[in-house]
Amino acid sequence: MTKISKILYLFFLIMFLLLIGCSTTSTGRDVPMSMQITADIEAGEILTAELPYSNDPDWKEQLIAEALKDKNYDVLLAPRYQIIQKGLSKKMRVVGRGARLK
Known part of the structure; x- marks a missing residue:
């Protein structure tokens, strides 16, 4: 393997690892x-x-x-929505506090 091919191989390996390891979150x-x-x-x-x-x-x-599925709550208080992209996969997330109506 020549020196240039080793450098290119290392460059693409680092770029691949960065692509897989990076995640983006938007709220x-x-x-x-x-x-x-x-x-x-x-x-x-x-x-x-x-x-x-x-x-x-x-x-x-x-x-x-x-x-709320399989939980004993009626509503989700103050839901926060996020779109998360990690590598090539993209998913949606919600975080909030479960609450029961009296």
């Missing part, structure tokens, strides 16, 4: 920071759900449904 900014809630609620644990990325217009509702 949805269209969620209001404060809301007035007129119901009596009992806040519970923090819930997280992830789904493969989708262009479906109802993706936020799907994430909330996934977070």
